[in-house]
Amino acid sequence: MDELSVGSKRILEREDFPRLLAALTAAGYRVVGPTVRDGAIVYGDIRTEEDLPIGWTDRQEAGTYRLERRNDTALFGFNVGPHSWKKYLFPPRERLWTATRVGSSFDVAVEEDTGPPMAFLGLRACELAGLDVTDRVFDGRVRDPGYHARRARTLLIAVQCGQAGGTCFCVSMGTGPGVTRGYDLALTEIVGPPHHYFLVGVGSPTGASVLRGVPLSPATERETGAAETLLAKTAASMGRSLNTEGIHDLLLTNMEHPRWEIVARRCLSCTNCTMVCPTCFCHTTEEVPELSGDRVERWRRWDSCFNLEFTQLHTSNVRKSPLSRYRQWLTHKLASWYDQFDTSGCIGCGRCITWCPVGIDLTEEVAAIRSTVAASPAVGGHR
Amino acid sequence: MSGHLRGDPRLKAADHAFFRGFDAAFVERLSTGALEGSYEAGDLLFREGEPANRFFLVFHGKIAIELAAPDRPRRTIETIGPGDVLGWSWLSPPYRWRFDARAVKSTRTLALDAKTLRDDLDASPKDGYQFLQRLLPVIAERLEMARIQILDIHGV
Amino acid sequence: MVLRPTFGHVPPFSPGQFNMLYRFGLGEVAISICGDPSRPDEIVHTVRSAGKITSALVRVAPGETVGVRGPYGTGWPLHPMEGKDVVLVAGGLGLPPLRPLLYELLAHRDRFGRLEVIYGARSPKDLVYYDEIQRWRVRSDLRFQVTVDTAGRDWYGDVGLVTARIPDARFEPERTVAYLCGPEIMMKLTAQALEERGVADDAIYLSIERNMKCAVGLCGHCQYGPEFVCRDGPVFSYRDVKPRMALREV
Structure with a gap:
């Protein structure tokens, strides 16, 4: 077999999958990926293949998420759960620095990130697109040192979606379902029967190097064809769709649309959508003093534009009403994000729809606004 | 404590910004019985509840419009100066002042006679309408100011 | 409040910019710089006591240390x-x-x-x-x-x-x-x-x-x-x- 290079495709037999995990561990990676916990598929440490949600799938609708048994033993036969990979690159809580009192002054020691390299096992196409979005936020014009350090040493092993979830709309956002770039390795799981295997695509030299020692065989046209067929089927079965044509202007020129009031009556400002969103990046800081008062830690933690305190000034609050907060979230995500980062903030993963306790569906909200706007705003991409 | 009004005024209503563009004869008629007012700092021009029988044109100085609620110190809610006019309580019944007006510094006014004004405005609706057109923006502006003050835009 | 650096130099600022002022143990707050830009040796802030951090900042006594990050933001275009x-x-x-x-x-x-x-x-x-x-x-x-x-x-x-x-x-x-x-x-x-x-x-x-x-x-x-x-x-x-x-x- 010829040398593995970027663009190579190989077959990994199902029974050899543990060898891939072993190779990652041997290369020093902390492997994290999907695992079943508390009735949901979340991301956690993967030590053996038994940690993966073998034979599980998820059924998702607006406000609904259920795990169900599959009638096969697929390792990746589900879509996305409440977690996203951002929790590893941009942790929910993170210590930034520690200040220690010295006389009437103080010293500040900035936190250095020293964790092991991570291998993300099981990124979906939309999630890879999500990393591209968070890269632009945390590793673009502004560089967050912690994010940058963790991101630089993370191996990305993508998995093609063999099915679409009830709230998925990656096709609309142009983020999936096919993984096309930005990965180190991309797996397509063909469950069979009769043949359960993975088509492995090599996306980077690092990806190629971790495959050394993993038993692989050449991919036939039939096997690559089966992967393509599967993706096409996924693309055709999206649970949701969102018309993004002119969406930037559509939303920003309808800031006083009556629809905002309708959705605001349902919105609980619970922040779920922002917590599950792979691209929401807002955070706040808090001082955590030791009891002695001589040492204090600066932590940052996820915050949400749905929190009332988010826009608190000393005597006033900019966004008091739930309406204004929902509007801020949606117009930021789907419109002003383009101005800030030259991309949509939405990757079409559907998490915000699934995990909204009252089932607010952003695709429905945008459609409602669009339906009342007679002429579509100036054509020309998303703006 | 109180300033004084005197007849034979040297100040002319026609010279005041309020009457710019008005028919000279009309302004002359309105000025019948006008009194010139001179006030020193602290002098009252009029007091809340008193009959509103004058329309003041301010030529020099500064006048504070004061409001008082029971048990609370008097508050100045606005100061007006040269080019401004003072008072429109004379225009509609019961013709009583709704606030106090006090000179903050040495002030000179021309006080037109309310009865003359009302009679002339009634007698000449066209001129009267022009007069109201000139007065209404002043009232509207003060109302807007009062509304903004209620907003308390500077917060705590 | 007039601040002088405990180390290094005060970076120059443009009128309209702000600093993040830090009170040990309490946190940071954004306060505009209000000193004279031609006096780069000191940092001048006017703080009104409004919240937890600002009320602590107004109580800062001479000789105490305040953390400063900045200057940040765009200034008034001149x-x-x-x-x-x-x-x-x-x-x-x-x-x-x-x-x-x-x-x-x-x-x-x-x-x-x-x-x-x-x-x-x-x-x-x-x-x-x-x-x-x-x-x-x-x-x-x-x-x-x-x-x-x-x-x-x-x-x-x-x-x-x-x-x-x-x-x-x-x-x-x-x-x-x-x-x-x-x-x-x-x-x-x-x-x-x-x-x-x-x-x-x-x-x-x-x-x-x-x-x-x-x-x-x-x-x-x-x-x-x-x-x-x-x-x-x-x-x-x-x-x-x-x-x-x-x-x-x-």
Whole structure:
């Protein structure tokens, strides 16, 4: 077999999958990926293949998420759960620095990130697109040192979606379902029967190097064809769709649309959508003093534009009403994000729809606004 | 404590910004019985509840419009100066002042006679309408100011 | 509050920029720099006690240490004023962010035309820099008007809103640059009054206040439409923010 290079495709037999995990561990990676916990598929440490949600799938609708048994033993036969990979690159809580009192002054020691390299096992196409979005936020014009350090040493092993979830709309956002770039390795799981295997695509030299020692065989046209067929089927079965044509202007020129009031009556400002969103990046800081008062830690933690305190000034609050907060979230995500980062903030993963306790569906909200706007705003991409 | 009004005024209503563009004869008629007012700092021009029988044109100085609620110190809610006019309580019944007006510094006014004004405005609706057109923006502006003050835009 | 560095140099700042001030154990707060830009050896801030951190900052005693990050944000653009009349309108604690600009203007007085400063506050006791204002008011090369929303009898100055001063302010509208700082509603009304007199909306600059945590355009708190106020502001041209200022709760 010829040398593995970027663009190579190989077959990994199902029974050899543990060898891939072993190779990652041997290369020093902390492997994290999907695992079943508390009735949901979340991301956690993967030590053996038994940690993966073998034979599980998820059924998702607006406000609904259920795990169900599959009638096969697929390792990746589900879509996305409440977690996203951002929790590893941009942790929910993170210590930034520690200040220690010295006389009437103080010293500040900035936190250095020293964790092991991570291998993300099981990124979906939309999630890879999500990393591209968070890269632009945390590793673009502004560089967050912690994010940058963790991101630089993370191996990305993508998995093609063999099915679409009830709230998925990656096709609309142009983020999936096919993984096309930005990965180190991309797996397509063909469950069979009769043949359960993975088509492995090599996306980077690092990806190629971790495959050394993993038993692989050449991919036939039939096997690559089966992967393509599967993706096409996924693309055709999206649970949701969102018309993004002119969406930037559509939303920003309808800031006083009556629809905002309708959705605001349902919105609980619970922040779920922002917590599950792979691209929401807002955070706040808090001082955590030791009891002695001589040492204090600066932590940052996820915050949400749905929190009332988010826009608190000393005597006033900019966004008091739930309406204004929902509007801020949606117009930021789907419109002003383009101005800030030259991309949509939405990757079409559907998490915000699934995990909204009252089932607010952003695709429905945008459609409602669009339906009342007679002429579509100036054509020309998303703006 | 109180300033004084005197007849034979040297100040002319026609010279005041309020009457710019008005028919000279009309302004002359309105000025019948006008009194010139001179006030020193602290002098009252009029007091809340008193009959509103004058329309003041301010030529020099500064006048504070004061409001008082029971048990609370008097508050100045606005100061007006040269080019401004003072008072429109004379225009509609019961013709009583709704606030106090006090000179903050040495002030000179021309006080037109309310009865003359009302009679002339009634007698000449066209001129009267022009007069109201000139007065209404002043009232509207003060109302807007009062509304903004209620907003308390500077917060705590 | 006047600060001197415990190490290194004070980085130069532009009028209109702000620092993040840190009180040990309590946290940070964004405060505009209000000193003289030609005195780079010290950092001057005017802090009003309002919350947990600011009330601790106003209690800082000489010799104590305060953490400083900055300067951050865009300053007041200075080039548009060349050869123009200049109007500064401040409301309440909007004067401190304009003070460095005023110093800068007075240091280069020959470069522009008339200078009109209108400062409004809620009441006489809310006026800041009282003594300095007296010195500014007697200068012949600027007109410094002070007005308060309401006052008692012990106030001999003007009572009324800053917007009421615009119609009689001395400037030629078509060659005027205006800098506004204060509550958003005050800036909006003032900008409208300036426009009514014929000042172009892109010759009006204002400073927007938002909650800030990181000051580098990352934490998301200060978003104002597409802009991060900490990084893309706090100073904006009125033309750019006019549509947003017309909306509520943006």
